[in-house]
Amino acid sequence: MQVLVLNSGSSSLKFQLFSMPDTRILCSGIIERIGFEDAIFKFKTNKDTIEVVESIPNHKVGLQMVSKQLLDKDTGIIKSADAIDIVGHRVVHGGKHFSNTTEITANVKAKIKALSSLAPLHNPANLEGIEVAEAIFPKAKQVAVFDTAFHQSIPEHAYKYAIPNEYSDMHNIRLYGFHGTSHKYVSEKAIEYLDKAHSKIITIHLGNGCSMTAIKDGKSIDHSLGFSPVNGLIMGTRSGDVDPSIIFHMAERFNLSLSEINTIIQKKSGMLGLTGHSDMREIQAKADNGDKNAQLALDMNAYRIKKYIGSYAAILNGLDAIVFTAGIGENSVDMRRRVCSELNYLGIVLDEDKNKVRPDKLTDVSAETSIVKVLIIPTNEELEIAKQSVELFKN
Amino acid sequence: MQVLVLNSGSSSLKFQLFSMPDTRILCSGIIERIGFEDAIFKFKTNKDTIEVVESIPNHKVGLQMVSKQLLDKDTGIIKSADAIDIVGHRVVHGGKHFSNTTEITANVKAKIKALSSLAPLHNPANLEGIEVAEAIFPKAKQVAVFDTAFHQSIPEHAYKYAIPNEYSDMHNIRLYGFHGTSHKYVSEKAIEYLDKAHSKIITIHLGNGCSMTAIKDGKSIDHSLGFSPVNGLIMGTRSGDVDPSIIFHMAERFNLSLSEINTIIQKKSGMLGLTGHSDMREIQAKADNGDKNAQLALDMNAYRIKKYIGSYAAILNGLDAIVFTAGIGENSVDMRRRVCSELNYLGIVLDEDKNKVRPDKLTDVSAETSIVKVLIIPTNEELEIAKQSVELFKN
Ligand SMILES: Nc1ncnc2c1ncn2[C@@H]1O[C@H](COP(=O)(O)OP(=O)(O)O)[C@@H](O)[C@H]1O
Ligand SMILES: Nc1ncnc2c1ncn2[C@@H]1O[C@H](COP(=O)(O)OP(=O)(O)O)[C@@H](O)[C@H]1O
Numbered sequence: 001m002q003v004l005v006l007n008s009g010s011s012s013l014k015f016q017l018f019s020m021p022d023t024r025i026l027c028s029g030i031i032e033r034i035g036f037e038d039a040i041f042k043f044k045t046n047k048d049t050i051e052v053v054e055s056i057p058n059h060k061v062g063l064q065m066v067s068k069q070l071l072d073k074d075t076g077i078i079k080s081a082d083a084i085d086i087v088g089h090r091v092v093h094g095g096k097h098f099s100n101t102t103e104i105t106a107n108v109k110a111k112i113k114a115l116s117s118l119a120p121l122h123n124p125a126n127l128e129g130i131e132v133a134e135a136i137f138p139k140a141k142q143v144a145v146f147d148t149a150f151h152q153s154i155p156e157h158a159y160k161y162a163i164p165n166e167y168s169d170m171h172n173i174r175l176y177g178f179h180g181t182s183h184k185y186v187s188e189k190a191i192e193y194l195d196k197a198h199s200k201i202i203t204i205h206l207g208n209g210c211s212m213t214a215i216k217d218g219k220s221i222d223h224s225l226g227f228s229p230v231n232g233l234i235m236g237t238r239s240g241d242v243d244p245s246i247i248f249h250m251a252e253r254f255n256l257s258l259s260e261i262n263t264i265i266q267k268k269s270g271m272l273g274l275t276g277h278s279d280m281r282e283i284q285a286k287a288d289n290g291d292k293n294a295q296l297a298l299d300m301n302a303y304r305i306k307k308y309i310g311s312y313a314a315i316l317n318g319l320d321a322i323v324f325t326a327g328i329g330e331n332s333v334d335m336r337r338r339v340c341s342e343l344n345y346l347g348i349v350l351d352e353d354k355n356k357v358r359p360d361k362l363t364d365v366s367a368e369t370s371i372v373k374v375l376i377i378p379t380n381e382e383l384e385i386a387k388q389s390v391e392l393f394k395n
Numbered sequence: 396m397q398v399l400v401l402n403s404g405s406s407s408l409k410f411q412l413f414s415m416p417d418t419r420i421l422c423s424g425i426i427e428r429i430g431f432e433d434a435i436f437k438f439k440t441n442k443d444t445i446e447v448v449e450s451i452p453n454h455k456v457g458l459q460m461v462s463k464q465l466l467d468k469d470t471g472i473i474k475s476a477d478a479i480d481i482v483g484h485r486v487v488h489g490g491k492h493f494s495n496t497t498e499i500t501a502n503v504k505a506k507i508k509a510l511s512s513l514a515p516l517h518n519p520a521n522l523e524g525i526e527v528a529e530a531i532f533p534k535a536k537q538v539a540v541f542d543t544a545f546h547q548s549i550p551e552h553a554y555k556y557a558i559p560n561e562y563s564d565m566h567n568i569r570l571y572g573f574h575g576t577s578h579k580y581v582s583e584k585a586i587e588y589l590d591k592a593h594s595k596i597i598t599i600h601l602g603n604g605c606s607m608t609a610i611k612d613g614k615s616i617d618h619s620l621g622f623s624p625v626n627g628l629i630m631g632t633r634s635g636d637v638d639p640s641i642i643f644h645m646a647e648r649f650n651l652s653l654s655e656i657n658t659i660i661q662k663k664s665g666m667l668g669l670t671g672h673s674d675m676r677e678i679q680a681k682a683d684n685g686d687k688n689a690q691l692a693l694d695m696n697a698y699r700i701k702k703y704i705g706s707y708a709a710i711l712n713g714l715d716a717i718v719f720t721a722g723i724g725e726n727s728v729d730m731r732r733r734v735c736s737e738l739n740y741l742g743i744v745l746d747e748d749k750n751k752v753r754p755d756k757l758t759d760v761s762a763e764t765s766i767v768k769v770l771i772i773p774t775n776e777e778l779e780i781a782k783q784s785v786e787l788f789k790n
Contacts, residue, residue, distance in 0.1 A: 015518065117648065157694040161637050162629040163669035164659065165688070171648070173641055228640030234557040239639070242556050245623035246568055247642050248657045252511065253566070258653070262643045273559035293560070299552040307706040314705025315698065319738040342712040 001316055002026070002083055002387040004137070007061075007090040008129025010121055011035055013062050017070070017077060017084075018386040025068070026077050028382075031062040041065055047240070048075045048290045059125075062133045082139040088389035089130050090181070090381070092122035094146030095172065101149065101388040104130055104142040112144065118176070118227075143389040150184040153178030153219040158315075161227070177223035179205045183213040184220075185384040186377040189362055191218055193321075194373065200316040202309055205379065206335065207326035208236040208278070212305070215311035222315060224308055230266055233308065234301045236278035239269035241271045241304070302338035313346050319371035320395070322348065330378050331358045336365070340374060347371030397421070397478055398781040399532070401458075402485040403524025405516055406430055408457050412465070412472060412479075413781040421472050422465070423777075426457040436460055443470045454520070458527045477534040483784035484525050485576070485776070487517035489541030490567065496515040496544065496783040499525055499537040507539065513567070513622075538784040545579040546572030553710075556622070572618035579615075580779040581720045581772040584757055586613055588716075589768065595711040597704055600774065601730065602721035603631040603673070607700070609707035617710060619703055625661055628703065629696045631673035634664035636699070648785045666692055675723045675730070697733035704734070708741050716768035717743065725773050730753040731760070735769060742766030749755050 001021070007014040014030040029043040039056035043049070043066070050069065055063050070078050078084065089104070095115045102108055102129055109127060116123040126144075134142055151159075159175040160168055167173045174313075182205045191199050201215040210233040214222040224232030234240045242265070250261050264273075272278040274297035275286065286294035313319045324336055340350035349370035357363055359376050366374040396416070402409040411423040434451035438444070438461070445464065451457045465473050473479065476699040484499070490510045497503055500737035504522060511518040520541075528536055546554075554570040555563055562568045578598045586594050596610040605628040609617040619627025619635075629635045637660070638696055645656050659668075667673040669692035670681065681689035708714045719731055728751055743764035752758055761769040 107473075157691060157698050159771050160667070160691070160695060161641065162669055162692075162695060162699075163632045163637065163641070163664045167641075167645065167649075173644065175638070226638035226640075227636055227644070231638040239557045241636065242558065242639055243570070243621035243623055244634070244637055244639050244642060244660055245621075245625050245657075246556065246558070247639060248653055249513075249568065249622070250562065251653050254562075258643055258646050262640075264562075264608075265639055269558045271557070274557055296552060296555070297557075300555060300557060301711065303552050310707070310709025311702040311704040312705065314701050314708070314738060314741060316740075317592040318740045331458050343709060345711075345713045346709060 001085045001390065002078065003086045003088055003389055004084050004133075004140070005088045005090070005382045005385045005389075006129050006133060007382070008059060008125050010125045011296065013059060013066070013129065014382075015191055016382040016386075018269070018383065020386055020390050023383060024384070029066070029069075031065070033057060034059060034062050039298050045073045045075065045077060050075065059128045060132045060135070063129070063136055067136050079161045081137050081173075084137045084140045086141045086143055086386075086393070087133045087137055088143045088145055088385040089126060091126045091144045092147045092178065092384060093119035093176065093285070094144075094148045094152075094177065095155045096174075098144070099145045099146045099149050099152030101143060101392050103392060104134075108144060114119050118172070123371055127309070141389075141393065143385075143392060145181055145385045145388050147178045147180050148176045150180030151213070151220045151223050153176075154221055154223060158222045175223065175226040177211075177220065178214070178225045179209065179211045179213075180227045181381045181384045181388075182325060182379040183211075183215070183223075183382065186323050186379050187213070187215045187218065189377050190321050190323050190373075190375055193362055193364075193375065195382065196320065199320050200318045201321050201323060202312045202316075203323045203325065204305060204309075204317065204329055205307075205326045205340070206233075206324065206328035206332070210235045210240075210326075210328070212312065214316055216316055222312060232302050234274075234297075235270040236280075237270045237272045239265050239273070271301065274300065280332060283310045284334060298335070298338065302335060306343065309343065309348070310346060319347060319365070319372045321375055323375045323377050325377050325379040330376055333357075336374075336376070348374060350374050396480045396785065397473065398481045398483055398784055399479050399528075399535070400483045400485070400777045400780045400784075401524050401528060402777070403454060403520050405520045408454060408461070408524065409777075410461055411777040413585045413778065415781055418778060418781070422463070424464075426451060426460070429454060429457050438464050439480055440470065440472060445470065454523045455527045455530070458524070458531055462531050476532050479532045479535045481536045481538055481781075481784045481788070482520060482528045482532055483538045483780040484528070484541055485542070485780060486521045486525075487542045487573065488514035488538045488571065489539070489543045489547075490571070491547065491569075493539070493541045494544050494547030496538060496540045496787050497785060498530075499539050503539060511570075513571070533754055536784075536788065538787060539781050540576060540780045542573045542575050543571045545575030546570075546608070546615045546618050549616055549618060553617045568622055570618065570621040572606075572608070572615065573620045573624045574604065574606045574608075575615070576776045576779045576783075577720060577774040578606070578610070578618075580776065581718050581774050582608070582610045582613065584772050585716050585718050586772055587767075588759075588770065591715065594715050596716050596717045596718060597707045597711075597714065598720065599700060599704075599722035600721045601628075601700075601719065601727070601735070603632070605630045605635075605721075605723075607703045608705065609711055611711055617707060621657070624737055629669075629692075629697050630665040631675075632662045632665045632667045634660050634668070666696065669695065675727060679729055680725065693730070693733065697730060700734045701738065704738065704743070705741060711777050714742060714767045716770055718770045718772050720772050720774040728752075731769075743769060745769050 349367040744762040746762040
């Protein structure tokens with residue numbers, strides 16, 4: 001069975017073709033700068049790597065290029081578009097409607113569209129990807145896997161904000177949570193490794209976006225991203241937690257419009273606002289060269305993660321494992337060391353030598369004395385989407 | 396020595412006269428609804444209680460009434476205005492200038508005034524109180540005790556927000572912290588009780604405003620109120636932590652102005668927004684009668700406090716005591732029970748029987764098995780202001 005996984009952003013389209021159930025990757029790639037003259041099309045199989053720069057006006061043209069490439073007589077992978085059995089779509093916002101992976105119907109599309117007010121940058125792009133895929137792969141089953149779905153198990157006392165009920169209950173202003181596919185994927189691997197009937201886990205996803213989840217017996221019970229993906233940890237360009245009064249103060253004091261402040265909080269804050277760089281590798285290099293700003297930014301970043309670890313250890317009232325994942329979590333020896341330092345009161349002790357890895361599979365880097373397992377687990381959201389898509393049609 | 400402590404709000408003036416160093420209260424009182432025809436003047440000595448309703452147009456007239464009453468031949472306390480040695484003023488915002496109690500000079504007043512942009516409701520009222528007191532008690536020394544001062548020991552990685560440096564460093568947008576006088580007062584009592592050279596304490600001030608402080612060796616190292624007194628815990632009418640994106644969403648979706656949203660977040664949220672009541676006694680009564688909203692609000696409130704306890708236990712990497720104080724902290728048996736339930740992983744176990752108190756002095760309510768002391772310590776901000784004011788002139 002062949003499953004195409006699509007992750008459609010506002011100006012990009014990532015894709016990966018899996019042979020299932022053996023989870024072999026047949027090809028993968030990305031289209032960037034959709035809508036521009038110099039869009040970039042990258043396509044990779046086990047044999048070839050193709051890169052083309054040309055005008056790609058919209059997602060439809062982009063996905064047609066993917067399809068054409070898949071079908072190419074020389075470098076292609078499949079014989080006909082009908083060879084694709086399932087297209088699994090990453091959809092960012094499922095609101096409170098979707099707590100599971102769902103086959104896409106007209107009704108599901110209408111709901112994804114209606115949720116655009118909660119995810120104005122993401123849901124319309126996801127929907128675009130769905131409609132283009134329906135046209136190009138008409139025989140395939142279309143499936144939506146929601147970033148928010150895993151967090152639908154969060155209880156009301158945790159997802160509700162202390163604002164007037166008319167806004168929260170009647171207008172759906174609440175914590176939704178994101179990165180659910182990643183947190184679910186790595187937590188399941190961790191639970192398998194722990195091999196316990198009951199488990200208390202904190203998953204720490206540190207990529208360009210960063211988030212943490214408190215997971216009890218496999219279910220998300222709290223999460224650091226909230227109503228939007230700006231809350232919580234310090235990210236590449238997003239502020240994470242800030243006192244909300246700052247927004248009122250900035251508007252008044254600097255005469256900024258709300259949309260200007262929103263842009264500052266979402267695109268010019270976080271590590272970028274603190275250091276001038278959003279890429280962790282550059283920040284780490286500067287810090288190593290003695291740059292004080294970069295060092296402070298790393299301190300702040302790790303400090304915030306520590307606070308969330310403590311907070312989730314409290315509500316879980318116990319802890320079996322913490323899991324580092326995504327670009328920074330999997331690769332930054334330094335960030336893991338910072339986060340785990342002086343947390344022995346919570347039972348967390350890192351083995352500094354074992355930690356010196358960038359593993360491609362689950363790796364236990366806890367010290368012998370650690371009560372809590374410290375794990376690195378490479379995430380794979382595309383594979384998780386493929387798996388869930390196949391799972392849906394099992395019965 | 397006689398020390399008059401003044402706490403001057405936008406439409407109120409609280410006062411307390413101490414005999415020092417014996418800390419005897421000679422009289423106390425409050426003026427409410429300043430600026431209205433039906434302002435209320437309350438004055439209490441050991442012998443008399445006086446209550447008058449009349450027009451009090453401004454703070455000056457109010458403080459003159461206090462002075463007249465103090466000097467009254469029959470019900471008064473002092474012979475001449477010069478009998479007051481020190482007037483200690485509560486000042487809300489000391490910015491980054493003041494990390495200690497300070498004698499008030501023209502320069503200090505200018506700084507308090509300049510800080511009004513950070514505390515528009517409080518600092519102008521505090522300054523008004525200072526200037527009126529200078530006129531009425533010209534022989535007395537005038538002292539400012541800042542709500543923010545105790546938190547000036549918070550390190551940069553904790554007080555800085557992950558917004559662009561131009562706003563944080565150049566325009567002083569950072570965590571300041573509040574309720575410092577209360578946190579300092581109760582933490583000193585706790586440290587005395589613990590009798591340890593090094594101590595790790597979390598103080599939990601639950602009044603109309605609510606806040607928590609992580610205190611290491613007597614110094615504040617982190618705090619839940621931030622740039623403004625709206626962050627952190629769920630309060631009587633303030634939201635505490637919310638995803639900042641909610642503000643942008645509310646403005647766009649409901650066509651609300653920023654000042655309307657600010658009012659919602661500050662005055663219509665918190666327990667009021669969740670239950671229709673801001674007074675904890677009414678909410679607790681409703682919850683006891685089975686009201687689901689009230690029960691949820693109490694759950695949310697306690698849950699948020701638990702999360703901060705965990706977060707501070709993490710950054711302290713240890714915990715000797717948690718301290719409950721202020722109206723709710725001292726009196727609500729139920730809230731303390733909720734907060735401490737299922738926190739044994741952090742070493743916190745409450746003795747449910749001992750907890751059934753509303754003590755007027757430090758009371759240890761930890762279970763025998765508790766590694767962490769659970770303490771109730773009545774706060775006394777006025778006494779702390781009087782003490783610090785006297786201390787200032789010791790040498
Ligand atoms: N060796 C490394 N050391 C530190 N950070 C790394 C390393 N490799 C990648 N990263 C960081 O990972 C982040 C991107 O993570 P990723 O999970 O790919 O992001 P996304 O959220 O876009 O999926 C970047 O900040 C990058 O600098
Ligand atoms: N017996 C009680 N049980 C529960 N809450 C109480 C009790 N007594 C007072 N409170 C609460 O304490 C809060 C006021 O605390 P206080 O410290 O006086 O406030 P402020 O911040 O104005 O100084 C109110 O919410 C009130 O309901």
